[in-house]
Amino acid sequence: MKAARSGNDIVHLEAVSVDRLQTIYEKGRRSELTCPICGSLLKLHIGIHEPPYFDHSFPSPDCERAILESAPQKITGVSVDSQEHSGFRLPKGKVIRESVQQEGPFMQSMPIKGNPAFLEKLLIERSIEDTYLTLLEEHGVTLDEQQMAAATAIEGPLLVLSGAGSGKTRVLTVRTAYMITVRKVDPKTIMLVTFTAKAAKEMKERLLSYPGISASAVNQLVSGTFHSVFYKILIFHEPEKWQRNLLIKWNWEKEKIVKNAGRDYGLDEKEFAYDSALQQIGLWKNSLLFPEDIKPIDDWEIACAYLYKKYEEYKQKTMMYDFDDMLVGCYSLLKSRSDLLEKYKRRFQYFLVDEFQDINKVQYELIKMLSSGSNNLCVVGDDDQAIYSFRGSDPSFILHFEKDYPAVKIVKLTENYRSAHEIVATANRIIKGNQSRMDKAMRAQHNFSEPAVLFFPYDEELEATMIVTDIQEKVALGARPSDFAILYRTHSMSRAIFERLAASSLPFVIDQDAESFYERRIVRGMLAFLRLSMQPQDPRAAAAILSPLFLKQNVLQEMKAQTILRDCDFIDTFSFVKTGLAFQERKLKALPAKIRSLRNVKPIIALEIVEKDLGYQDFVKKRGTEGNIEKGSDDIRDLKVAAKQFETIGEFLDHADHMIGMNKEVKQLSKHFTDAIQLTTIHRSKGLEYKTVYVLSAVEGSIPHDFALDSYRKGDVVPLEEERRLMYVAATRASLGLYFSIPQTRRGKKAFPSRFLKFY
Template sequence: MEKTYTLRPSFSPNGSNYTIPYDKDLTDEQLPVVKSQGGPSLVIAGAGSGKTRTITYRVAYLVESGVPLHNILLVTFTNKAAREMKFRVEGLLRRDLKGLWAGTYHHIGNLILRKHAKKLGYDKNFTILDRADSKDLFDKSIKEAGIDTKTRKFPKGDVLQDVYSYIANTLQPFSEVIQNKYPHLFEFQAEILPVFRKYEEAKLAQNLMDFDDLQTKWLYLLQNHPEVLAEYSQKFEHILVDEYQDTNLIQSQIIDLLASTHRNLMVVGDDSQSIYSFRGAEFRNIIDFPKRYPNCEIYKLELNHRSTPEILEFANDSISNAVERFEKILRPVRKRGVTPALASFQDVYKQASFVAQRVLELHDEGIPLSEMAVIYRSHYHCLELQMELTRRRIPHEVRSGMRLFEEAHIKDILAYLKVFHNPVDSLSWLRILKLIPGVGQKTAEKIVKLAKNSAEPLNEITKEFVSSNVSRGSKEPFIKFQALIKVLSQMINNPSIMMSTIVENGYADYLRMTYPNGGMRIDEIEELSNYAKEYDIEGFLSTLALLGGASAEEIAQTPQEKQKESVVLTTVHQAKGLEWKIVFVIWLAEGRFPSYLTFNNPKELEEERRLFYVASTRSKDQLYLTYPIVYHSREGEIVLKASRFIKEISEHRYEKWLVEDEKPVFKRDDNDNFTISGKEDDAISWDDYGEFKESAVQSKKETGIRKDKFFWEK
């Protein structure tokens, strides 16, 4: 009987196996992290401090120190990050990394679960459900639970999927989650639980797992099968975790279990950038790491390679007000530049005009559109800006969601207006009729045919005999629809009030039951409603149609064009980890950023502060901070104040800009004829992106106040 025993090089920093010049390639902060001798360690990596570089060099150092690839586990939050890190390590070592365990929690969980599927009652060839398939299975489970969704409102599969996933990722009790996060579903509690059971039964019976299972069942496997835990905790001699501030409780527990044997665990993250609690991330994972590992080493990466000193001073000032954090001060590598600018505006339209005009100026100065970004708290905050950029034919890419004109709820609400403006618009009639519970394509077509054969379709569709064409179960909601049509016909010249009335009479409930982000969609319609106040129904629909046409045909025609020459519009959450030369952070008004929904929740308010910090640290060269003073809501004018996050910062950290409309210049010639114009030497052409030409903007500094004036040719 023979046994092979392999000797590998000792883990010695002074050995002769090192080919990478670590001392030369790394900063004084990064080097100790890379050469750490093991044990638990926490790396607080500030924004722009070279986190990815540090992790990749750490992996390379472990390999050169003799640690076999299959004994190293690198966990990232995205597949892209894992691929990038592996590629970089391969470049450093000049060798293939086959055998290295690297990937997301879902990727690693999938590998382990397939090997041990039998222990959970699954076959190893189980199918992983994507979000669309999971939603379909929830819809099927609703039917199998005997719930009638045709004649009454009940949350759709998308919404239940969101609830289920949040519970799975936070390990919170069902009733607690409903009460605190989904109060609008409170009345359905007793019916939702049986749906969840049907969903679980269907997955097991059909050998299916969803993305949440790849984590929850992985944790269950480690907790309930000691032999599995022993196998992997012994296997992974060194574990590295990226973006640790974004981990949820399940992920944290999995990592702690895997590190329980060797305890060579290095977690890397930034507590000041923990912004994903809405999807289950637990801030306390990183904050309490030293409590769970009392003897851990704490390293700090504070040297920022991205931003100018002025931007970093602003960002440091903002996060210094956080109630609980690891102390750190970002230090610049770059030379001094431009002071961040703060500007307030009469309303959201002036704010949008400023951003659009400044984008044109900066592009004229040679800055590519792709190096500019507009960042905001919520997707609906960009509505007026989308309108303005589209009107000026400035290419832009909306990363926070679909373009305004492509979103289903916007199409729904506009379909209502269209049938009043053009009562024989069959497509719009079909769209709104199919929103009625129990009314499908055939029934809708039958009703539309009746209406079209009448001289007055609007009156015809509200007649009592029309309701006989719908099923018994759909009769009550159809009669409510007829009543709504009658009400709307009395306000046909006020599209703003029409939209608000539609939302208040059932459509808001429909959105909440249909979409996980139903509340945000309601907010978007309210923004559009405010925009419509200046129009009658014909003017409003015509304006949107023209803007929509330009958006589709002229603004970003190809993915390549979009990527190369487009201003980026994005929420803070989707901007995390990215950088641009120029960044505008808009809607910095109290109640919007931070959101008024967080005012009574200290924990959520602290996350809002971290959101602001993330937004501020995306900029490399210039940072613009803006907010409107007056907001026109359904209740009337609301006067807004600057965000508390601005007020907390020392005034010498930013420059206040006063923005005014430039008054026309009157010129008189020798014959006493007057002409009106802007300043000729201020002309800015935009021939590359359409016919629009702008005349304007001369900025001048007076006692620290900068004045930007607007005037454009009609």
Template sequence: MSATSTSIKLQKALDSLNLAQREAAKYADGAMLILAGAGSGKTKTITTRLAFLIDEVGIPAENTLTLTFTNKAAAEMRERALALLEHNFNVPPLLCTFHKFGLIFLRFFIHTLGREANFVVLDSDDKRAILKTLCDKKLQPAQCDYYISNMKNAALSPLEAFSYAHTDETKQMNRIYAEYERYLESKNLLDFDDLLYLTYKILSQDSNIAQKMSEQYQYIMVDEYQDTNEIQDKILKLLCVAHNNLCVVGDDDQSIYGWRGADVRNILNFQKAFDEVKVVRLEENYRSSEQILNAANALIAHNQNRLGKHLKSTKGTGADIRLIENDNESAEATFLAKDIAKLLAEGVNPSDIAILFRVNALSRSIEEGFNRARIPYKLIGAMRFYERAEIKDILSYLRLIVNPHDDYSFLRIINRPKRGVGKVGQESLEKLALSKNLSCFATLETYPDQSTQALGKKAYESVMELVSHIKCWQNLNDLSDLIESMQERIIFTFSKLDEVDRQGNIEEFYGMFGDYVIHNPTNTLVDFLNDLALASPTDEVIGEAVSCMSVHMAKGLEFKYLYVIGLEEGFFL
């Protein structure tokens, strides 16, 4: 190894690994399964391996692909790996989530499906709202949402899914699935599941593209492999058609996302799916004490289908696990508030404390207790900033600039702020647009007389002013100018009760948008909208406060003080 500053950093990183970690980091060619227990240094191992492949083995950075499940994890890995390499890459190594990879892939190849590359990704609320317009009284949008998501994650089109629809209800949901897909295609929209579904569809249908992508990404690593679902596993196998260089890192004991499609069989059967798989177990735990690990090992030993490992602590015995019994939720909340208030008085940072629960409903009593005790807290996974009505209104304006034929976004803001458009007028415009087989936007421009009749003269003139603004904003190449113009032209009015909060949220959004433009000067408005759609619930969490969240939201996070509430058989377990 040459004695450059980069190789010296890499050597130090390798020297800091334990034997199992180093064995994994220095293994280059062929399939490898790294069984990594919680707190066993898997991120350090993955990033060191990536640096080793590039710096020592000589693999071009652009020929590597590292996939994980959260933006936060991807950003941390990217930062650590680049710190070891310190190269000025023409094309840096790609570290991202599965869905971000799908987004990048579809930008280049979605045209093979007859779709345009300037698509916009819907968020979950917008998806539900569209489904609400398609569902009849017998079906709830949530039912159809769940059905459609399951079908896409099983890589089934509406036509393919129909053969599995054996009841009247599933046949009806499949019909809605087909209508929903036609709507998305007509408006050049994708939902979150499409980022994987359409990626798989292209790779599986076009062997030349699959071969090209496999040759592009010759060394692939996947974090949290136990959380992959069927379609993600299929995509990985298609990306490996030209090689066998797939390294997966995971822990079958941490498979907790079965309810959203994760299939633990992917990791359990990995050694059968690939030839001559090297298996490395990371069993030294650098996070928890012996007391905690002994309890965890004893509990997980009851799992029947597991590959097996035994975590050992590097931190000594540690304090005993406290078991506190309370008569009810209120008493539990009172105890927590007093106990945490004591920690805060001793100088503990509130961001070092977390409360975990099995279901979000348990947070209510905790919130009440913390409010009474004036303990700062944040409820992770509750309504997110971008789900607030006023923020979704602005996002609808932005989506219209990208795609003025997005009727859902148009109808959301046609009367926000007020333009004199009533429910009857809006429905009349929708019917007119449907009869002309055009979007509402195009109908207003193409059929002014009939649109005036539908809306009324005054409302039509007001809405056409909105149309004029949208067309003007489409011609602005500088996103900073767009922000300034939107702030000047879109004046929302709110009730006095919530005016300060909502106006403050809007100002915060524009400030955040401005920061995005500064830090991503080459990105487009489409990039901004899709980056927001890919943001995970924990990406927004800021400030010093006690974290309250479900156990599913807590995966991968670390805290010095942890309280698990409602730990009762039949309820938590």
């Protein structure tokens, strides 16, 4: 159905610009749309695979006929002839059309075309005959030719390039079992290093299921994460220095230490990004750069270098240590104790390292030192999935592995057992644009899916609506919620999809560290102005706007006193604040009237006033975005997009509070959900797989992110190539369905499709 009644107006979808679709959709959710003929309630259906339409469950013949006859155009106030049809007044004869400035029509989704044809290939091309491998096959563990080559090449350095979905865990476990059962390698001489405890546990469980592998053999293996393996070495040789009760476990403990140092340096606790500073300190440390090695290039790094120095001094004084110290400490121990290094080089003869593309400097040097005796080092990874440079990972270690190990044998695992051909072919075309990569192309084992889909919502709101509608349709046809993942570049991009899912009946989970959008520092500060306008007696709202007004927090005590002495609210007290600066006091005297005016305008207008007239824009610029991938100005634009849906400040604040509560509730329920849609960042999705994946906002500035584009404009291509790898990782999470969203606008501005998808 293409028309509906909204109040006294008739809405014709053919005449509705795409920027109004979400508003009409919300009216349908509020039961404000009806059939112009029979009066039944309608809802606007906006999915991915077909143009929008009004959902009329049981239209009568009169309904269908009248809508077909109605004219899809906006009529001016000029008098025209009309006729009555089943109570629906329709224009008759010639009408005068008004030229309306609008965004344009709805853009239909399209499949990605041009992928090469699927070529079938046998799973197994046996070139290696081995009794044990045959026995494994009888137990359901089959290997292709490439996997066999990797599993049976035991001596010397080996680089296994394991593409997405190529079965690297199977290769690592079969290789370990093969060494123990066929080559009779003592399990105590094998070190198997993973990046997560979960991966180590999974490998042990798989090994126990293989023939000829006993629990005793598995327990003798030295396996685990880098931290767990090398921490055991530390506490064995220096137990007094590395007592568990001296470990700094939590980020809040680290922040407390550096904030104390920051006060002496003159850093504003509410303005300086201490979380980002700690990330920078960790990056330096894992790159084996210590305080005396740092050469800061700007004010941000100068501040971080100072905090790094003070943080290390505090730990030395208190004898405390953090997780980074476990690796750096073991590295220092082995470098300073040649006798210990020789002991461990004799002890360990075979090394297997998983996810080698994610290795950092200290991890690489540790493995390099220990394996230098036997040279039996097997590393497994995919340079196309190196996406963790922000925490010190460096893909150059896998790209240049041959330089340190000239005799290395390279095996490429290029058979993808996860994703359908159309998805694998699309991913290949994405990653092909990178220059710094090992030459390889993945190949799918099946083609039981449709091509990947591009869809073009107007903005973030419509993007979320279209995705939720598509999932609802698929669930109605038998899909499970856990079949779906919605991936995004940064947590801040999840606001609209979170809100749409929260309003649906679909179960979903979100990362535990994903704060509510409305609790982000910049957003919280803007909303505080609106809250104070509605609740002038609220001391928390008054306190929250002090920093944006460039006032110190101790001013709040003076304001509280003024509310009692002058019998006024917190808004009025701003005119009595004394700062000693005449220009600032003049602004504060004019502030009460401006704050009170906010409650009488629409939320979007109120935010404009806060940003420009009340100086919030200046605060965001002054605060800066040192070390932080997200810009405060981006948060403001996101908040404006959210505010457009609401007519009053009260409604908007109620919505924000509801979403903050929902975020906490969803996290609590996430612990119990086993069948739910997954909302997560692309980084967090690595190593996981889903039947259907939606990638949000595949546009310039999102992915690739603005920071990578800025670096590229300055001549540095490295961040841009990592962004392309990130897109590749997102695409290869899908097994059957892959959707890229390309909004026409993002954060209120015109958006352009990601250069990584330019082949479509």
